[in-house]
Amino acid sequence: MPISFKKFRFFYRFFTALVSRYYPQILIGIAVGAASFLILPKLPRIVIFRPTSTFAVIGRYTTSNLPIFIQRLASLGLTTIDESGLPSTGLAQSWEATDSGKTYIFTLQPNIYWQDGKPLKSEDIKYNFKDASVSYPDPAHLKIILPDPYSPLPAVISTPVFKPNFIGTGSYKIVSIKKNGPYIDSLVLNPVDPRSRSPKLKYYFFPTESLVRLSYKLGLTGTILDISEPQELAKWANTDVIRVTHKDRYVAVFFNTQSPDFSSTAGKNLRLALAYAIDKSRWPNDDRAYGPISPLSWAYNSDTKKYEFDLDRARSLFSKLDEKPDSLTITTVPAYLEAAENIKSDWESLGIEVNISVSPDIPQDFSALLVAQAIPSDPDQYYFWHSTQPGNLTSLKNPRIDKLLEDGRKTQDLSARAGIYKDFQRYLAEEIPAIFLFHPHSYTITRH
Numbered sequence: 001m002p003i004s005f006k007k008f009r010f011f012y013r014f015f016t017a018l019v020s021r022y023y024p025q026i027l028i029g030i031a032v033g034a035a036s037f038l039i040l041p042k043l044p045r046i047v048i049f050r051p052t053s054t055f056a057v058i059g060r061y062t063t064s065n066l067p068i069f070i071q072r073l074a075s076l077g078l079t080t081i082d083e084s085g086l087p088s089t090g091l092a093q094s095w096e097a098t099d100s101g102k103t104y105i106f107t108l109q110p111n112i113y114w115q116d117g118k119p120l121k122s123e124d125i126k127y128n129f130k131d132a133s134v135s136y137p138d139p140a141h142l143k144i145i146l147p148d149p150y151s152p153l154p155a156v157i158s159t160p161v162f163k164p165n166f167i168g169t170g171s172y173k174i175v176s177i178k179k180n181g182p183y184i185d186s187l188v189l190n191p192v193d194p195r196s197r198s199p200k201l202k203y204y205f206f207p208t209e210s211l212v213r214l215s216y217k218l219g220l221t222g223t224i225l226d227i228s229e230p231q232e233l234a235k236w237a238n239t240d241v242i243r244v245t246h247k248d249r250y251v252a253v254f255f256n257t258q259s260p261d262f263s264s265t266a267g268k269n270l271r272l273a274l275a276y277a278i279d280k281s282r283w284p285n286d287d288r289a290y291g292p293i294s295p296l297s298w299a300y301n302s303d304t305k306k307y308e309f310d311l312d313r314a315r316s317l318f319s320k321l322d323e324k325p326d327s328l329t330i331t332t333v334p335a336y337l338e339a340a341e342n343i344k345s346d347w348e349s350l351g352i353e354v355n356i357s358v359s360p361d362i363p364q365d366f367s368a369l370l371v372a373q374a375i376p377s378d379p380d381q382y383y384f385w386h387s388t389q390p391g392n393l394t395s396l397k398n399p400r401i402d403k404l405l406e407d408g409r410k411t412q413d414l415s416a417r418a419g420i421y422k423d424f425q426r427y428l429a430e431e432i433p434a435i436f437l438f439h440p441h442s443y444t445i446t447r448h
Helices: 005-046 068-074 209-217 231-235 264-277 311-319 334-348 399-408 414-431
Strands: 052-058 079-081 087-089 092-098 103-108 133-138 141-145 172-180 183-191 200-206 223-227 239-245 249-255 327-332 353-358 368-374 434-438 441-447
Touching: 052 209, 068 172, 068 183, 087 092, 200 209, 209 223, 209 231, 231 239, 249 334, 264 311, 264 334, 264 434, 327 334, 334 353, 334 368, 399 414
Parallel strands: 052 200, 052 223, 327 353, 327 368
Antiparallel strands: 079 087, 092 103, 103 141, 133 141, 172 183, 183 200, 223 441, 239 441, 249 368, 249 434
16 A cells, blocks of 8 residues: 655654754764774774683703794794604705705795795894804805715704794794793793694693603693693593603613623623613504614614514523623613613513612613613704714714714715614624613593
């Protein structure tokens, strides 16, 4: 039915009166509505609720030795390292070695920016090498000149680099560090991209595992990293426990090869008997270590002697010794006391009195030392086994092994290097300066 003229006039007058009385409020409403129409679709990209993931880390750290996994979240090195230890591109897109491996020239990736928005330039990257010089031919190139050929250099410079105040090139930025004296109490990282939905990361640092467990129980932290045993937390509700084997480190019995008991041919035969006497079935096959190079490495030799448990052979070798030691002492750290007790029992089956000495630090003088050793990402083992090096715990003096270690760090060809290090592992196993036991494991505990 059509609207009559009288009704139309009524509604017109009513609308006109309403607008004239409330026009400021109406205008504001229209403006708010228009702004909402334009802005609201964009709000999910502008205002993002960012949860915080909290982690407990065991250890004392300072701003000069942050955990490497945190450094890698915040920045890159000139190179990166894959699981096998091979260097790949990082801040550098390529590099070349000249002058028989004494000069390296790195070409930087284009369009890389620091977290302060400034473009990456070669002169931003600073190294304090003791025996090398660093120069910057232009903003895109960095040159390192060494006194001697050094093939592990591309792996060495995988350590992330920063500008002052921890300005890096990674996807996360360190935004807060709280310290107690020289040591870090907590550290916070935020995603660099404000549109990222990744969580904020907060790490708490504790000197002991008991304090780490307490932080989890109190709800201060939601994840515990790298703890030796979960203990009662393994039975907690809403808790996941993951066991991780660390192939980048190993536990071994290191012999002092210059001590009266272990020097000379008789000492080597004693080391051989002790190697066969240890029951290595205590450790899962996946945890077993057979040498100082990671089984994941491109240079790993799987064909070295394994010295599996053989008590009859151990007793036969021991019985043939002209001079048998009256006693032996195993020195270890608290973390490996249980393993030391098991080895003590195994060696006593040969008729030797065995003592255990527990020390928080590695002593200068020892007969047999049970500790863990970190494995470098590059197979270069010069520092740990060359007769001239302070890192040679066993005081090993073997000219053939020395020569292999010298050649390994000078050779540029990858296949030739692999052959050198496979020979090194074979000869080291035959020399038995150490009994390689297992790769240690730890646990990650997460609340869900």
